[in-house]
Amino acid sequence: MSTAKTLFDKVWDAHVVRHVEDGPDVLFIDRHFIHEVTSPVAFLGLEGRQVPVMFSGRTFATADHNTPTLNQHLPVADPLSANQLAALERNATKYGISHWGLGHIKNGIVHVVGPENGITLPGMTIVCGDSHTSTHGAFGAIAFGIGTSEVEMVLATQCIMQPKPKKMRITVNGTLGKAVLPKDVILYIISQISASGATGYFVEYAGNVFEDMSMEGRMTVCNMSIEMGARGGMIAPDQTTLDYLKGRELAPKGEQWDKLVPYWESLKTDEGATFDVDLTYDAADIEPQITYGTNPGLGTGVTHQIPVAGTVKDGAASYKKSLQYMGFAENESMVGKPIDFVFLGSCTNGRIEDFRAFASIVKGRKKADNVTAWLVPGSHIVEAQIKEEGILDILTEAGFQLRQPGCSACLAMNEDKIPAGKYAVSTSNRNFEGRQGPGARTLLASPLVAAAAAVTGVVTDPREFI
Amino acid sequence: MAYDKFTVLRSTAVPMPIENVDTDQIIPARFLKATERKGFGDNLFRDWRYNNDDTPKADFVLNNPIYSDEGSPRKILVGGKNFGSGSSREHAAWAIYDYGFRCVVSSFFADIFKNNCLNIGILPVTISPEFADKIFAAIDADPNTELEVNLPEQTITLLATGESESFNINGYKKHNLTNGYDDIDYLLSMKNEIESFAETRPF
Numbered sequence: 001m002s003t004a005k006t007l008f009d010k011v012w013d014a015h016v017v018r019h020v021e022d023g024p025d026v027l028f029i030d031r032h033f034i035h036e037v038t039s040p041v042a043f044l045g046l047e048g049r050q051v052p053v054m055f056s057g058r059t060f061a062t063a064d065h066n067t068p069t070l071n072q073h074l075p076v077a078d079p080l081s082a083n084q085l086a087a088l089e090r091n092a093t094k095y096g097i098s099h100w101g102l103g104h105i106k107n108g109i110v111h112v113v114g115p116e117n118g119i120t121l122p123g124m125t126i127v128c129g130d131s132h133t134s135t136h137g138a139f140g141a142i143a144f145g146i147g148t149s150e151v152e153m154v155l156a157t158q159c160i161m162q163p164k165p166k167k168m169r170i171t172v173n174g175t176l177g178k179a180v181l182p183k184d185v186i187l188y189i190i191s192q193i194s195a196s197g198a199t200g201y202f203v204e205y206a207g208n209v210f211e212d213m214s215m216e217g218r219m220t221v222c223n224m225s226i227e228m229g230a231r232g233g234m235i236a237p238d239q240t241t242l243d244y245l246k247g248r249e250l251a252p253k254g255e256q257w258d259k260l261v262p263y264w265e266s267l268k269t270d271e272g273a274t275f276d277v278d279l280t281y282d283a284a285d286i287e288p289q290i291t292y293g294t295n296p297g298l299g300t301g302v303t304h305q306i307p308v309a310g311t312v313k314d315g316a317a318s319y320k321k322s323l324q325y326m327g328f329a330e331n332e333s334m335v336g337k338p339i340d341f342v343f344l345g346s347c348t349n350g351r352i353e354d355f356r357a358f359a360s361i362v363k364g365r366k367k368a369d370n371v372t373a374w375l376v377p378g379s380h381i382v383e384a385q386i387k388e389e390g391i392l393d394i395l396t397e398a399g400f401q402l403r404q405p406g407c408s409a410c411l412a413m414n415e416d417k418i419p420a421g422k423y424a425v426s427t428s429n430r431n432f433e434g435r436q437g438p439g440a441r442t443l444l445a446s447p448l449v450a451a452a453a454a455v456t457g458v459v460t461d462p463r464e465f466i
Numbered sequence: 467m468a469y470d471k472f473t474v475l476r477s478t479a480v481p482m483p484i485e486n487v488d489t490d491q492i493i494p495a496r497f498l499k500a501t502e503r504k505g506f507g508d509n510l511f512r513d514w515r516y517n518n519d520d521t522p523k524a525d526f527v528l529n530n531p532i533y534s535d536e537g538s539p540r541k542i543l544v545g546g547k548n549f550g551s552g553s554s555r556e557h558a559a560w561a562i563y564d565y566g567f568r569c570v571v572s573s574f575f576a577d578i579f580k581n582n583c584l585n586i587g588i589l590p591v592t593i594s595p596e597f598a599d600k601i602f603a604a605i606d607a608d609p610n611t612e613l614e615v616n617l618p619e620q621t622i623t624l625l626a627t628g629e630s631e632s633f634n635i636n637g638y639k640k641h642n643l644t645n646g647y648d649d650i651d652y653l654l655s656m657k658n659e660i661e662s663f664a665e666t667r668p669f
């Protein structure tokens with residue numbers, strides 16, 4: 001038998017504390033992120049068992065899912081939300097866990113602040129009670145979302161119990177076309193394999209398209225691995241990864257850094273290692289994308305028409321229900337469809353490169369009168385960069401305002417809800433029914449497609465502006 | 467926390483032959499503001515179940531009187547392909563449990579949802595698409611048809627016809643469910659082993 005290992009095997013196998021006979025592996029967790037929504041019941045469970053947190057230094061708390069994006073200096077108006085934020089602070093303080101709460105200079109979306117502060121490192125196992133934890137796979141970590149019972153498990157024992165998933169490799173080679181961003185690459189892949197096409201698998205992304213991407217682009221790709229059902233996705237660490245991490249506040253320094261570099265450089269799939277599924281796509285086939293349905297697999301090139309039932313993987317009845325919810329019909333063109341809202345932000349596209357891309361199109365233009373735009377940075381660090389780089393001036397000149405960091409309209413837990421029946425072009429990750437507010441209709445897209453829609457008021461091909 | 471033991475469950479079922487039922491439908495985000503695990507069943511499938519003015523939607527399956535048994539909630543939910551996709555919120559499993567279901571049947575589950583069910587004592591049963599079609603047809607013909615889910619034997623049976631299929635579950639999880647144990651009980655028993663392992667980590 002070949003001893004060649006995949007990147008995923010190398011990281012997984014290094015964390016197996018015990019293999020349970022006819023059962024899962026006991027997997028050690030290096031880093032655990034928690035937030036206000038999925039952690040309170042886990043802490044109640046600890047109290048019920050009278051068990052302490054085993055390694056409080058391995059858990060990091062930030063408030064993001066249920067925080068306002070305006071007037072963060074004022075008390076949180078909704079008493080239930082305020083209660084949840086207070087519970088997070090109380091629990092973090094009680095157990096000695098690092099807490100970047102609302103108003104803290106490091107506060108922001110968990111999957112933005114982890115990497116930008118150097119908490120996320122190659123070769124780690126990382127979990128959080130949030131399915132978009134897959135974001136951290138961009139660094140060559142095994143990172144995935146867990147439920148609240150597992151949050152309690154990690155707090156109590158620093159381990160979870162999981163069967164080892166199957167392995168899938170998705171390779172994209174070639175040259176990306178004009179105005180095609182990492183978001184378009186992942187939306188294209190999901191449209192090809194469907195919203196459940198990678199369920200049961202852990203994905204490795206390979207090929208020159210991912211090798212040439214920035215860390216922020218890789219995070220956008222890995223972030224949406226869950227939207228095709230994969231537990232997570234990962235990309236082998238390389239010089240781009242190390243250059244991004246070096247000097248970050250909580251990243252290893254000096255001798256410790258030097259000792260880790262050879263290990264990190266060994267984290268790549270060996271020649272001859274095999275995958276259960278191996279898929280390859282050509283970069284030249286990828287256009288700027290947009291979704292038209294109610295799951296992330298229902299997307300297409302922005303200049304395309306809405307497909308007819310039978311040509312997509314979803315069953316005809318579900319597909320019809322989806323288009324009915326969206327108020328769309330088969331064969332309609334996406335370009336030219338009127339929109340009401342634009343949302344730039346989320347753990348998928350709330351980083352500085354996303355704001356730079358958005359600004360590149362709105363610069364010197366004006367926001368369309370019929371569009372309400374919510375621009376929400378992923379963290380205070382991103383917010384500061386937006387100001388320092390002069391992007392805020394460009395946005396303001398074009399008629400846009402900047403809000404404060406948080407998950408915001410991506411899941412619409414706070415006040416940022418798209419009204420019923422309205423269309424939103426969103427850079428977030430889910431277009432489910434009601435995801436952005438009861439009755440809201442979401443079109444997922446890249447920051448460039450969102451910017452083009454924001455200045456025209458209709459779905460527009462961003463290549464017209466570049 | 468420990469949960470009820472699961473051995474053999476015999477119940478009528480609620481059919482939901484819809485693909486890609488995501489956890490945002492099972493429990494919308496605006497109902498995730500609680501800091502305790504209770505009352506989520508009231509908002510199970512909230513936006514499919516109720517109009518904006520909180521009146522029930524007559525055409526939704528949970529509001530259809532032919533799928534309700536007087537006095538006791540049905541314990542088996544039969545869903546379409548890719549049930550439980552999307553958000554990792556365990557609140558979705560809590561809402562299903564709190565409403566009264568103890569078993570969810572589908573030809574295909576999303577991974578995190580499936581784990582969440584197992585961790586709170588709901589049995590997710592994966593069956594073939596063909597058997598799923600048979601179950602939907604049987605409930606369609608007789609809304610009061612009964613299913614039997616036998617965990618020790620790992621079988622699911624349509625009692626009216628005796629048609630049966632076996633399902634997979636690993637021995638460890640089966641042992642936990644039949645005894646009401648959870649993973650934390652197991653992991654706490656290997657505390658020293660975990661602490662020694664932690665010493666070897668480079669970060």
